[in-house]
Amino acid sequence: MKLKNDLILRAARGEQTERTPVWMMRQAGRILAEYRAVREKAGSFIKLATTPELAAEVTVQPVDLLGVDAAIIFSDILVVPEGMGLPYEMIEQRGPVFPQTVHTLGDLEKLRIADPEEHLGYVLEAIRITKKALDHRVPLIGFAGAPFTIFCYMTEGKGSKTFSVAKKHLYTDPLFSHALLQKITDSTIAYLKAQIAAGADLVQLFDSWAGILSPEQYREFSLPYIKQICDSITEVPVTVFAKGAFFAREEIGQLSCSVVGLDWNMDISESKKLIPDKTLQGNLDPCVLYASYDQIRTEVRKMIAQFGTHPYIANLGHGVYPDTDPDKVRCFIETVKEYSEK
Numbered sequence: 001m002k003l004k005n006d007l008i009l010r011a012a013r014g015e016q017t018e019r020t021p022v023w024m025m026r027q028a029g030r031i032l033a034e035y036r037a038v039r040e041k042a043g044s045f046i047k048l049a050t051t052p053e054l055a056a057e058v059t060v061q062p063v064d065l066l067g068v069d070a071a072i073i074f075s076d077i078l079v080v081p082e083g084m085g086l087p088y089e090m091i092e093q094r095g096p097v098f099p100q101t102v103h104t105l106g107d108l109e110k111l112r113i114a115d116p117e118e119h120l121g122y123v124l125e126a127i128r129i130t131k132k133a134l135d136h137r138v139p140l141i142g143f144a145g146a147p148f149t150i151f152c153y154m155t156e157g158k159g160s161k162t163f164s165v166a167k168k169h170l171y172t173d174p175l176f177s178h179a180l181l182q183k184i185t186d187s188t189i190a191y192l193k194a195q196i197a198a199g200a201d202l203v204q205l206f207d208s209w210a211g212i213l214s215p216e217q218y219r220e221f222s223l224p225y226i227k228q229i230c231d232s233i234t235e236v237p238v239t240v241f242a243k244g245a246f247f248a249r250e251e252i253g254q255l256s257c258s259v260v261g262l263d264w265n266m267d268i269s270e271s272k273k274l275i276p277d278k279t280l281q282g283n284l285d286p287c288v289l290y291a292s293y294d295q296i297r298t299e300v301r302k303m304i305a306q307f308g309t310h311p312y313i314a315n316l317g318h319g320v321y322p323d324t325d326p327d328k329v330r331c332f333i334e335t336v337k338e339y340s341e342k
Contacts, residue, residue, distance in 0.1 A: 003201070005138045008070045012202055012237035012258045012279050014311045020304060020340035021069040022333050023141070025241075026319030027062040028074045031326050034061050045090040049076055050122045056129035063138055066326070067333055070139045070202075073130060073195070075123050077145030077206055080187055081154050083114030094158070101157040103169070105176050114187040116194030123191075124198040131199035142200030144192055146207035146242070147184040147229075148222040154180065163212050170221055177221060185225045189232045196235045204239040204261070205229060211244015218248050223255075230256045239281060243318060250274045264317030268306040279311035286316045289328045296328060300335040314340070 003009070007021035029035055035058050042048035049055055055074045062068050078088050078096050088098045102108060114120060130140055152166040153159075160166075169177045192203050210222060222242075230238050240252055241261030252260050253275035260275050262268070262282035271280060288299045304314065314336040320329060 001136050003136050003139060005069055008313055009139050009201060009237065011311055011313050012239070014258075014279055018341070020307075020312055020314050020336055022314040022336040023068040023070040023072065024062075024066075024316050024320050024329070024332075025072075026322075027066065027068055027329075028058045028072065029320070030322035031320055031324050031329060032061055032065060033326075034058075034065060045076075049074065049079070052122050052125035052129050055122075055126035056133055059126070059130045059140075060133045063134065066330055067337075068138070070141050071130060071134060072141040072143060072204075073123065073127055073200070075126070075143070077143070077150065077208070078153060079120055079123060080114060080144060080150055080184065080191060083116070083119035083191070084111045084183065084187055086111060086154055088153070096153065096158065098153060098157040102154045102180060103176075104173075105179060108176065108180055108183065111183060113183060114191060116191045120191055120194070124194055127195055127198040127200055139201035140199060142192060142195035142198075142203040144188045144195075144203070144205060144229075146205045146210070146222065146240075147181045147188060147225040148210065148213070148218075149206065149208045150184045150188075151177070151181055151221075152209045152212075154184075163209055167212065167217075170217060181221065181225050185228050189229055192229065192233055193235070196233070200236065202237040202239065202258075203233060204241060204259075205257075207240070207242035207245065209244075210242035210248070211246075213245075215247040218245060219251070223248065223251055226252075227255055241281070253278050259313065261315070262317065266317075268303070272307070272310050279313060280307065281313040281315050283315070283317040284332065286318055286321050286324070289316075289320065289324045289332060291328075293328070293331050296331050297335045297339075300332055301339050304336065304340050 007017050011017050011021050059071050059074045088096050152163045155166045237258035239259035240257045243263045246266050259279045259281050264285035
């Protein structure tokens with residue numbers, strides 16, 4: 001059965017749309033009181049993410065409550081290392097922590113290439129339940145972390161401003177680094193293909209820590225692995241979002257992906273010139289949503305005008321911050337819809 005609203009899929013393919021489609025990274029989350037209620041019922045973030053019925057419930061909430069043009073499956077990029085045999089904990093106020101980390105080829109041998117059905121079946125089940133609940137209203141986005149970003153957590157063990165432990169490996173043990181990145185890549189390809197088979201209509205790769213690498217390191221330790229994933233996923237459109245990698249926009253634009261996500265530091269007119277043949281996504285600063293309603297409307301209109309006729313999906317330049325007023329989020333979404341109507 002055909003989707004009632006396929007704006008994002010058409011925009012991803014570079015087709016003309018009646019208006020600009022809009023969704024937000026982290027739209028299923030703490031900005032919504034309804035999400036917090038389900039999270040409380042689950043007892044923890046990880047319990048929520050690994051209980052398919054609850055994950056599906058919070059995935060659908062932004063479609064009902066905010067009017068976005070797509071749902072994104074509620075999960076976490078760190079389920080991939082978990083599936084590979086490296087479990088993590090989510091600690092309040094601190095974020096993800098890995099009790100064990102990987103540093104040698106010997107450590108690497110203990111890890112497996114994740115089998116999506118066996119090790120990540122709860123995500124696939126959440127996708128299947130979500131598809132039924134959405135009832136063809138909007139597309140469902142699947143996602144995974146880009147291999148370098150996952151590498152950062154598996155070696156560092158937690159979030160970091162510099163990821164100096166992870167980067168140290170790139171300099172001191174490139175053999176180990178490439179071997180781990182390849183294992184993550186193989187797991188990610190299988191995982192995304194399984195998400196698509198379960199019902200994901202398009203998928204996004206999040207390279208959240210791309211910006212900590214030099215251009216030279218990015219070319220060696222990130223881009224080749226993202227390229228393998230893009231080349232392997234031929235079933236649905238792929239979006240690559242590499243936060244902070246303003247220096248790699250032209251090269252990302254040459255990958256076999258459909259959409260390139262921009263953060264708010266990436267100049268729109270420059271990005272259009274560097275990436276002329278791909279749909280662009282982004283790139284409002286999430287902090288704009290702390291401003292007055294009038295200011296939000298002004299900034300959103302300015303952004304849409306700058307993207308102009310280039311194939312485009314409206315989004316933030318990163319995830320929405322958890323203390324953002326949901327009414328300000330609605331203002332962003334409604335302004336995109338009203339202002340971009342052709």
